[in-house]
Amino acid sequence: MMPLTGDIGDKAAVLPEIAGIAPAPDLPGIEVTEAGEAGGIGGLGMIIWRVFAENKLALVSIGVIVFMLLYCFVGPHIYVTPQANFVVTSVGQVLAHPSGQHLLGTDPNGYDTVGRLMVGGATALEIALLAAGIATVFGVFFGAVSGYAGGVVDAIMMRIVDTVLSVPTLFLLIVIAAILHPSFWLIVFIVALAAWLVPARLIRGETLTLRTREYVQAVRAMGGGGSRIVARHIIPNAVGTIIVNATFQIADAITLLAALGFLGFGVPAPGTSWGQMLSDGVSYAQEGAWWLIYPAGICIILVVVSFNYIGDALRDAFEVRLQRR
Amino acid sequence: MIGYLIRRVIQAVIVIIGVCAITFILYHLFPGGATSEARIILGPRATAPQITLFLNQNGLNKPIWTQFFILVGHVFTFNLGYSYKLNEPVATIVMQKLPKTVLLLGLSTLVTVIIAIPLGIFQVLRRNKPSDYALTTLSFIFYATPTFFLGIVLIQVFAIHWHLFPPEAPQSASVGQILSNWRGLVLPVFTLAAVYIAGFSRYMRSSMMEALTEDYVRTARAKGLSTTRVNYVHALRNALIPIITLLGLTLPAIVSGALITESVFNYPGMGLAFFNAAINNDFPLLIGTVVVAAMATVVGSLLADILYAVLDPRIRYV
Numbered sequence: 081m082m083p084l085t086g087d088i089g090d091k092a093a094v095l096p097e098i099a100g101i102a103p104a105p106d107l108p109g110i111e112v113t114e115a116g117e118a119g120g121i122g123g124l125g126m127i128i129w130r131v132f133a134e135n136k137l138a139l140v141s142i143g144v145i146v147f148m149l150l151y152c153f154v155g156p157h158i159y160v161t162p163q164a165n166f167v168v169t170s171v172g173q174v175l176a177h178p179s180g181q182h183l184l185g186t187d188p189n190g191y192d193t194v195g196r197l198m199v200g201g202a203t204a205l206e207i208a209l210l211a212a213g214i215a216t217v218f219g220v221f222f223g224a225v226s227g228y229a230g231g232v233v234d235a236i237m238m239r240i241v242d243t244v245l246s247v248p249t250l251f252l253l254i255v256i257a258a259i260l261h262p263s264f265w266l267i268v269f270i271v272a273l274a275a276w277l278v279p280a281r282l283i284r285g286e287t288l289t290l291r292t293r294e295y296v297q298a299v300r301a302m303g304g305g306g307s308r309i310v311a312r313h314i315i316p317n318a319v320g321t322i323i324v325n326a327t328f329q330i331a332d333a334i335t336l337l338a339a340l341g342f343l344g345f346g347v348p349a350p351g352t353s354w355g356q357m358l359s360d361g362v363s364y365a366q367e368g369a370w371w372l373i374y375p376a377g378i379c380i381i382l383v384v385v386s387f388n389y390i391g392d393a394l395r396d397a398f399e400v401r402l403q404r405r
Numbered sequence: 406m407i408g409y410l411i412r413r414v415i416q417a418v419i420v421i422i423g424v425c426a427i428t429f430i431l432y433h434l435f436p437g438g439a440t441s442e443a444r445i446i447l448g449p450r451a452t453a454p455q456i457t458l459f460l461n462q463n464g465l466n467k468p469i470w471t472q473f474f475i476l477v478g479h480v481f482t483f484n485l486g487y488s489y490k491l492n493e494p495v496a497t498i499v500m501q502k503l504p505k506t507v508l509l510l511g512l513s514t515l516v517t518v519i520i521a522i523p524l525g526i527f528q529v530l531r532r533n534k535p536s537d538y539a540l541t542t543l544s545f546i547f548y549a550t551p552t553f554f555l556g557i558v559l560i561q562v563f564a565i566h567w568h569l570f571p572p573e574a575p576q577s578a579s580v581g582q583i584l585s586n587w588r589g590l591v592l593p594v595f596t597l598a599a600v601y602i603a604g605f606s607r608y609m610r611s612s613m614m615e616a617l618t619e620d621y622v623r624t625a626r627a628k629g630l631s632t633t634r635v636n637y638v639h640a641l642r643n644a645l646i647p648i649i650t651l652l653g654l655t656l657p658a659i660v661s662g663a664l665i666t667e668s669v670f671n672y673p674g675m676g677l678a679f680f681n682a683a684i685n686n687d688f689p690l691l692i693g694t695v696v697v698a699a700m701a702t703v704v705g706s707l708l709a710d711i712l713y714a715v716l717d718p719r720i721r722y723v
Binding site: 239240242243244245246247248249250251252254255256257258259260331335338339342343344345355358359362365366370373377380381384385388389 | 416419420423424426427431434435436545546548549550551552553554557558560561565657658660661664665668679680683684686688691692694695698699702703706
């Protein structure tokens with residue numbers, strides 16, 4: 081998917097008084113002026129955090145993510161009811177309406193929806209985080225190598241990215257899933273396959289500008305090899321771009337995973353994910369079982385919105401860091 | 406201009422050959438190689454001679470490079486194989502389904518542009534006011550809503566609860582009949598458009614904001630032109646150009662979205678055909694549809710870039 085705010089958004093963020101995309105970072109409020117260069121990582125980290133913390137929505141988003149992580153990963157240890165791997169308890173428990181015993185009712189298999197949301201969320205978050213992580217690492221190296229190498233190597237590597245980007249993702253991923261049959265790691269791989277392209281492009285762009293910088297030329301003059309320059313000088317200097325993009329990649333991975341799950345290419349039963357829960361609940365929802373679709377859908381939206389807000393706020397924060405240089 | 410066009414077309418051809426390479430890899434993903442692929446396509450009861458015949462007919466026992474060039478030839482001559490499940494050539498199925506999907510995509514894109522652009526402008530004119538923040542929040546939420554979830558909710562509310570629109574898309578055979586049954590199109594079109602309305606209005610907002618800071622806008626203001634004229638003639642015209650690029654870039658995502666929308670609303674287009682093929686293990690149809698979807702996307706992006714070059718003279722001389 082396209083980023084919510086593209087390059088133009090970046091530029092607009094430089095002019096906070098006109099942009100106002102998020103509550104505008106209050107530049108004069110930050111007294112640290114020299115820290116950007118003299119204070120090292122700690123000083124920079126402080127500036128970034130302070131600008132980030134200005135954005136209240138982003139702080140709320142962090143709260144939402146922390147809550148969701150606790151709910152999905154710690155929740156199952158506290159809230160113990162017939163959940164993921166339990167056998168149906170009794171016929172009376174199938175498709176039960178929300179009640180004191182089952183806060184969000186039960187599904188056609190007699191699973192408790194609150195517990196099922198934890199299991200599905202854990203799967204969705206695990207896959208999304210793993211896929212976004214793998215994709216970012218691979219994309220960053222691909223982009224850095226491509227940008228640093230230049231010439232024919234760069235041209236070939238970027239045509240590969242163009243090609244994969246031009247194939248509608250969902251079609252490609254479903255063909256692979258249909259041929260190879262979905263398992264947890266296959267889905268991680270598939271989502272990562274769609275997610276590495278944007279970081280690769282971004283980092284290539286960063287590399288093209290960074291490689292002309294004096295310090296990179298100095299390393300080269302001192303006899304530093306290409307791999308050293310890429311690993312020690314180019315990638316660390318692109319870290320802001322990398323982190324911001326990784327945040328958006330997580331959001332996109334959750335959406336993509338939900339779509340795959342909805343279309344029937346999710347983790348094998350008895351596992352589930354939010355998208356799969358929605359897909360399983362649709363036919364019952366038409367008969368009034370609203371609790372089978374709305375909670376899962378709202379969970380997806382909450383998590384995706386939160387990651388997008390965090391990404392936006394992080395970008396504003398790193399933007400300020402660049403200005404301070 | 407001509408040089409740019411030639412370079413851009415060559416790039417598109419390279420990408421299409423790349424798409425062929427991906428298709429080729431997909432065919433060779435089958436665990437167990439060509440024989441097991443034949444078995445999956447022909448079914449478990451295929452006899453050994455049938456499999457040999459299949460391998461010969463499809464050139465699957467030739468050297469790997471020959472196979473690749475055969476595939477490239479097939480793609481460029483629109484020979485997409487044969488669906489053994491539906492007993493029809495893939496190209497025939499595609500020709501039946503493609504116009505319907507193009508209709509859905511076209512209408513959704515139109516709705517997106519018609520709603521998103523005024524929305525973005527409205528936000529710029531009322532920037533940092535409550536209405537701007539409300540719309541921004543709303544667009545973040547719509548942007549995060551999975552297409553299928555929005556579709557389900559719309560069906561619940563407008564079809565099941567209020568009976569305003571049918572829950573299913575028109576099942577007519579031709580594009581004209583589908584259009585005449587427009588009530589069935591409302592929900593699918595809006596479902597597909599919603600995410601892009603959110604994205605495009607955000608982009609329009611930034612694009613317009615950026616245009617307002619340009620020197621030519623300042624010059625126009627200094628000349629004493631009215632604010633309306635500066636906003637709509639000088640800034641807007643330039644702010645619209647990046648939207649065209651965005652349309653080209655969004656095309657693959659919109660095509661993916663059509664796949665979901667079509668399966669939610671049972672809309673008889675390419676996406677639904679693809680989805681059914683995936684469920685029925687109809688691999689020739691599955692891979693054929695991917696090729697067509699990819700080609701259509703490449704051509705669409707090419708057209709967007711050409712339009713961009715026509716509208717923005719700065720591009721032509723690069």
